[in-house]
Amino acid sequence: MITDITFGQFFPGKSTVHRTDPRVKLCMTIFLIVLLFCSGNFASLAVTVASILALMLLSKVPMRLYLKSLKPILFIVLFTSALNMFYGTGTPIFELGFLTVTINGVMNAIFLSVRIMALILCSSILTFTTSPTELTDAIERLLKPLSYIKVPVHEFAMVMTIALRFIPTLLEETDKIMSAQKARGSDMESGGIVQRVKALVPILIPLFVSAFRRAFELATAMESRCYHGGKGRTKMKQLKLGGIDLAAVLLGVLALVAVIALNTLLPPSIVI
């Protein structure tokens, strides 16, 4: 079913990670991704990956769901590692015609695969543990300085909130329309590419119509509740930094120090 996509989904919970301030989580995610790319050798990569794994465990979201979020990028991982295997120098392991697989190539492939997977896992932690509203709240708050140079930050955040809010609704709607057309015998599982694209028409047209209908309805509903943009608008849920957030930042700094130290002490692992 279409609702099986886990990447970008939110899983409600009360874990430490769930309770961390969304602003901190957002910054820490970006920070960890940067750290991933700064890790130059296996030792420092291990530190970064270990902190990501620790956060995954702390989030109390089932590991199976994290694995599921990796599924869509499996192809990219395999593709890059296959390519990288042939692009190394050093001792050859075996030769395939003009292609040579070397120790360095294999090491590079492993290094890059781990990095890509860690990247996805890291962003999954954020989306699994942060509700879309919290996330846009955080973005709005973090971008607030831009509003001094007349950037409509609140409006951007509202557009994002609405877009995120409608993803599940539209998915559900797609599911319903698909069921209805399937009940009328529309065949989406077989046939060539032309037939499959044609089979999408009976789904896309009603979906568009209903998306517009919903947009108009929402606009009316917002206006009748006197929405007039961000000016003078207050928040019901104020974001406040607490102990957990401080701890998160401190641990982040610790990881940074470890990565820098290991990077300078040990030689880089990627060799071309």
Added chain:
Amino acid sequence: MHVIETKDCSFIYGIGTPFEMTAVDKVSIQVEKGEFLGVIGHTGSGKSTLIQMLNGLIRPTSGRILLEGKDIWEEPKKIRAVRFKVGMVFQYPEYQLFEETVLKDIMFGPKNMGLSDQEAEKRAREAAHFTGLREELLTKSPFDLSGGEKRRAAIAGVLAMDPSVLILDEPTAGLDPRGRDVLLSQIKQYHKSRGNTILFVSHSMEDVARIADRVLVMNGSQVEILAPTKEVFEKGSELEKIGLRVPQVTAIMQSLAESGFPVEPGTLTVDDALRQLLPILKGRGDKA
């Protein structure tokens, strides 16, 4: 033979996620050929999931579904044939319309069955006639119709496949009382002339009482009652316990019977009640 039979059918949503939920729990029912079966139950009782299993839109997580004695999932590749036999009209079916003209939209189902254009058009016109769509509407865009007309067009789109079992999920939801009455009598008319089996899901006890031969009551993912309509609505207090009620007129007749009037407590329609009450009132008038 039973036209549809389910054996210990269960369906669980989102197995293995925090959202895991049993929607249908070991349901075994038998639907007689040619009957008009009402399906009632409050929201979330599992009736929508159950009916979607009957035409192979969702596959039961366990248990079997027999259509005319044959397991519908025996050959998963041929599930489309099942969907032509068991027609399904969803809630608010007007949101599935997509073609340029109403006629083309109604022809979508028959053409998917592999019928020729002429045969499909013939069936579409017949179906449109059954649902009371006027001839001149057939060349219009479905998006230009009124709400009630769209509903009729969408229902005609399923009728045109001439299914031997027709499932209607709240076909009258959101229609005005007059539109509801007309649609109900058209469905009844259709049932009479085709002699096929109809499953009618509704939140309106009045509608079900008026039209169904038997009633299936779902509660908490399980079958609560499956019995002739009269028997079901005589159990007023039991229905109320699971968040349902009996038709207004049945409730009135029940309390009249309790206070000693010679009326039937299982009266289901206003007309029937009138027939019983008029002589009583007349008798009183004579005395006075």
